[in-house]
Amino acid sequence: MLRNQWYVVLESREVTKKPVGCIRLGERLVFWRTFAGQVVCQLDRCAHRGAALVKGKVLPNDHIQCPFHGLEYNEKGQCTCIPANGRSEPVPEQFKVKSYPTYEAQGFIWIFWGDEVPPKAPRFFDDIGPELSYGTVIDPWENHYSRVIENQLDMAHLPFVHYNTIGRGNRTVVDGPGLLKVDEGFFIYVYNRRDDDTKRRTSEEVPVPNPHNEFKLEFIFPNLWENYISQKVRVMAAFVPVDDTHTLMYLRFYQSFMRLPVLSRFINWLGGRTNLFIAHQDRRVVETQIPKGPGEGTGENLFPGDLPIMEYRKMRLKAKA
Template sequence: MILNQWYSILPSKSIKKNQIVAVRRLNLDLALYRSENGELGCVVDQCSHRGAALSLGKVKGDCIQCPFHALEFDKNGKCTFIPANGKSSTADMTRYNVKKYLVKEANGIIYLWYGDEEKATEYLPFFYDYVDNSYAYSEIEDHWNSHYSRCIENQLDVVHVPFVHYNTIGRGNKTLINGPKVEYENNILRTSANNEVDEGQTPKSPEECTIKKTNLNFMFPNIWMNYITEKIKVIIYFAPVDDENTILYIRFYCKISKMRFINNIIAFFGKFANKIIERQDKKVVITQKPKASSLKSGEKLLVGDGPIIMYRKIREELKSKV
């Protein structure tokens, strides 16, 4: 994982008021909860007293209460009450505090700050310039037994399209890979497929190619957008569970019609098209070894893997910066 980043980890709608949800993300077992007033809290899912899962407890006001002996913890992980010691107790409870994590919400997504809290930034990564409330969207999720780096690379891979998706988005036997051109600007890595039927011509170099109107965009650390047309986009956030598992949240965005309910219907069906394509990818990506990708993996990459090489380089740089 790259440290000191906001990771998209879960849809906001997954946690209702007064509900606690146990989630594993970024190799951490977390108890995420929402208080009566709608605010989120996130603490380690392990009580400081005798190790029970806090996620099995209850939300009490702004606090989370352990199911075992009912110790209470606030959003800062501070222990606020120990019933066994009685209401009148004035003893210092600092040693019972639990680890808390910074969480924020925007765009219907819960973000978790992974790293040093003092370095947390205001900005939450998202494609704000491309989608807004005028779009309808519909979301599906799927679990992949893969490291999130492999899932992301798959979404930047223009070489696999005519093979893995031969009967869907890759129809037409366009196996020859021109470029692709890759850019990295304002934290967005951008590329576009420029594939052709192989009639014996020499592929164009990345320099001879341009970024097309339909293009692929990736924003560190874990969110991706397929700009299909001005009115249709697909956004995926890849929530890292641990070193071998990722949950993909895939959104189909649409504003083809002036009428919201029609856009809702299109988005609803659009997500099933996404699902067919995503399942084609998953079948192959989960077999990749090693589970995580890396710049020095020894894989024999092709010119057409340019976007993947760029992703690996930037990822490496970001990892070494912290």
């Protein structure tokens, strides 16, 4: 897991007035809201005897109270009260829990997982605006989140894994792909075609962007991906790290071609189920990849069509430095 990064970890709807516990980035975390609605994220472990704070409650003073001995913690994680000592006695400094900065937008909750002060708010996709409605499905995968991300950056697997869905047409040759680096990520332009015995074009030989097709992929480091299908349709995913071998894919279908509320919800639901079917074609294979961890440094042999995977791995190595 890469420290000092903004990660999408939950949807906003998953955190209401009561504490919510989950495992993210290999840690047991508790999320709760202040009475003003601000999301708080802390390690789910009382500094006294290690009880789970998620079993406690949020008090009117915007403190979370441990269910075991009533210790209270503010949004910064500092214990403000040990009932057994009395409210008049100062709380020792070591009674605190780790808190992570949070950010909420677009119906998602990010945490800044690390020890540094976040340099700025996280980025989201510029072309996803309020005119697009969406539906979300949450899908568990048994592999490292980087393996799941790399699958969505892989242009060569389409005619084999998705032979009867999005990979129809036997376009096995990967011209390019085209790649355009942007702030905190990159765009991918696809030029897959049938093998007609002509030499494949390199990434330097294909135009960027594609002048003949608005379709493109975008990746925002460390865990967001978008499939821009058309002006009115997008597929977007957040690859949420649970631990070293488990990932949750938050998969969204966005559209603006249907505005009527009831029909819009049905279309979004149907789009989500369709995308889930396609994702499960991928999942069947990705869960077999070994080792179950990040691919860089594992002795794999990549070919030119894997350029987006190479770029992603470079970004990971730079973040580790």
